[in-house]
Amino acid sequence: MEPILKARGLVKRYGKVTAINHSDFDLMPGEILAVIGDNGAGKSSIVKALCGAVIPDEGEVWLEGKKVNFSSPIDARDAGIETVYQTLAMSPALSIADNMFMGRELRKPGFMGKWLHQLDRPAMEKFAREKLSELGLMTIQNINQAVESLSGGQRQGVAVARAAAFGSKVIILDEPTAALGVKESRKVLELIQDVRSRGIPIILISHNMPHVFEVADRIHIHRLGRRLAIIDPKQHSMSDAVAYMTGAQVPDGVAA
Amino acid sequence: MSDNENYEAAVQSASTEVASFEEQGKGLLGHFHHALHATPSLVPLIVLLSSIVIFGIVVGSNFFSAYALTLILQQVQIVGVLAAAQTLVILTAGIDLSVGAIAVFISVIMGQFTFRYGIPAPAAVICGLAIGTGIGAISGWLVSRVKLPPFIVTLGMWQIVLAANYLYSANETIRSQDIATDAPFLHFLGRTFELGGAKLNLGVVLMVILVAVLAYCLRSTAWGRHVYAVGDDPEAAKLAGVNVNQTLMSVYMLVGFICALAGWVMIGRFGSVSPSATTGTFGNIQSITAVVIGGISLFGGRGSILGAFFGALIVGVFELGLRMAGADAQWTYLLIGALIIGAVTVDQWIRKVSA
Ligand SMILES: Nc1ncnc2c1ncn2[C@@H]1O[C@H](COP(=O)(O)OP(=O)(O)O)[C@@H](O)[C@H]1O
Ligand SMILES: [Mg+2]
Numbered sequence: 001m002e003p004i005l006k007a008r009g010l011v012k013r014y015g016k017v018t019a020i021n022h023s024d025f026d027l028m029p030g031e032i033l034a035v036i037g038d039n040g041a042g043k044s045s046i047v048k049a050l051c052g053a054v055i056p057d058e059g060e061v062w063l064e065g066k067k068v069n070f071s072s073p074i075d076a077r078d079a080g081i082e083t084v085y086q087t088l089a090m091s092p093a094l095s096i097a098d099n100m101f102m103g104r105e106l107r108k109p110g111f112m113g114k115w116l117h118q119l120d121r122p123a124m125e126k127f128a129r130e131k132l133s134e135l136g137l138m139t140i141q142n143i144n145q146a147v148e149s150l151s152g153g154q155r156q157g158v159a160v161a162r163a164a165a166f167g168s169k170v171i172i173l174d175e176p177t178a179a180l181g182v183k184e185s186r187k188v189l190e191l192i193q194d195v196r197s198r199g200i201p202i203i204l205i206s207h208n209m210p211h212v213f214e215v216a217d218r219i220h221i222h223r224l225g226r227r228l229a230i231i232d233p234k235q236h237s238m239s240d241a242v243a244y245m246t247g248a249q250v251p252d253g254v255a256a
Numbered sequence: 257m258s259d260n261e262n263y264e265a266a267v268q269s270a271s272t273e274v275a276s277f278e279e280q281g282k283g284l285l286g287h288f289h290h291a292l293h294a295t296p297s298l299v300p301l302i303v304l305l306s307s308i309v310i311f312g313i314v315v316g317s318n319f320f321s322a323y324a325l326t327l328i329l330q331q332v333q334i335v336g337v338l339a340a341a342q343t344l345v346i347l348t349a350g351i352d353l354s355v356g357a358i359a360v361f362i363s364v365i366m367g368q369f370t371f372r373y374g375i376p377a378p379a380a381v382i383c384g385l386a387i388g389t390g391i392g393a394i395s396g397w398l399v400s401r402v403k404l405p406p407f408i409v410t411l412g413m414w415q416i417v418l419a420a421n422y423l424y425s426a427n428e429t430i431r432s433q434d435i436a437t438d439a440p441f442l443h444f445l446g447r448t449f450e451l452g453g454a455k456l457n458l459g460v461v462l463m464v465i466l467v468a469v470l471a472y473c474l475r476s477t478a479w480g481r482h483v484y485a486v487g488d489d490p491e492a493a494k495l496a497g498v499n500v501n502q503t504l505m506s507v508y509m510l511v512g513f514i515c516a517l518a519g520w521v522m523i524g525r526f527g528s529v530s531p532s533a534t535t536g537t538f539g540n541i542q543s544i545t546a547v548v549i550g551g552i553s554l555f556g557g558r559g560s561i562l563g564a565f566f567g568a569l570i571v572g573v574f575e576l577g578l579r580m581a582g583a584d585a586q587w588t589y590l591l592i593g594a595l596i597i598g599a600v601t602v603d604q605w606i607r608k609v610s611a
Contacts, residue, residue, distance in 0.1 A: 119481070
């Protein structure tokens, strides 16, 4: 089976810092791929190189077998790749609905929308409310409240809802549950499985080993800017995974 | 599995109601705070209305006359249009020091194109609007593509445009009578009409329509939301799918266009075309003053254009009111200075999200 999203030999340097060091990447159709690694291993950098937020210095990326050269996140989004960034990418002063539809706003039908480009606020608000409810974010009282007035976890919830609502080919989640409470984390895991059951593959970066081992089909271990190994969670323990990613132990078949 | 390990299962029976709370008795101040938070242009509106009332009491009922109130509108029309332009740049967390210089230069271009080259006045006006947009495009390109700070770009542009204005015009003024006889179209925005005993001109109408149109665009179109997002956090806006460069470019070009409109308003207002009009040197500070008094954050992403409009009117009310009261003109500057600091203080208070 061909990977839906594939990268070979990616390199990204910031001055003297090498964030991605000749790394490969493979996401199979319909799978949940967890990416784990130490802080600073380059997990955020490599997924950003896959979704147009970082333009790699070297290397190639293929989506569904076709070579792609995303020059901005808009390109990747148009190709169906939706990302929840670690920084969330929200405009704090704007409302939840405005943020969910940023860059893909809905216009009113008829004259007002066609000629005066008027936003369809009611439709956007209704959609945003539905998506938040699906995620169990019931503590958000007002869909028009500014994102800056939400708690960190609520903000993360809104970002996840945005990606899940619009992703059509690949959804990338960079530490989506880091700031979430127990209930919201559980909802995000359910959502991830729900998205997979719709046939959409997911890249999940997380430090939460129990969650990773619960939902992942395969685990990509990232170390020192590159892919160290891919392991099957059914054949390795959590402590194996932690040992590999910290360098305490080398997985079978990997040259030390 | 022990109960402890299965703690997440309890989530199954979680409440599915959207949270709602009874509005607590926040008190009058709390409600006021909330209203200000929801509608940022309310503060300058309150200041505007109360300064009209105060001057009305101090100066006497003369101040409430249609004549006095329309005089204020007439006097703020140029700064009002420039403030509309300035608002757009400041919402993107930029600043434009060249607005007044562009207005003067374009008024000279409209005049000279008609009188030096014999181009029909309407065509000269269109050329002026196009050149103004072009100057904005250069600033926009330097800010969005070359990534230079807007302050530096427009500081340079201010000097360049002002010098170009003197060089091109050879420091020559076009007299009002000549325009009236040979190219009355240049005076178009100076045409006056009666409205309920008040005398208004088309420049004032243009200012009001401009503010209304921009208010609509900023609030109710995707472009407006992108302007706010870019000013709020450009990196987040980019990741979220906003074309940041294109948004900045559109803003600076629109600003150039609006400044060119202000140049045309100037011809209507002053009658003559003079390269040494004070707008060239003070237009930038006057427009920034109106914007700040209007409650728009210099850090970008917050505030409404109606606030800037009220800000311009507040300055006009102070100028006329103090003049009618016979006060030294320096009092105007002193009070405007206090108002600027006061506006930012109030802004900080409103900003507290606890409302
Ligand atoms: N924009 C940037 N400029 C400079 N260095 C960066 C930048 N982004 C990431 N890095 C560096 O690249 C390395 C990998 O970072 P990152 O991908 O965020 O790691 P992770 O997500 O695995 O914690 C770190 O050393 C980080 O300091
Ligand atoms: Mg990271």
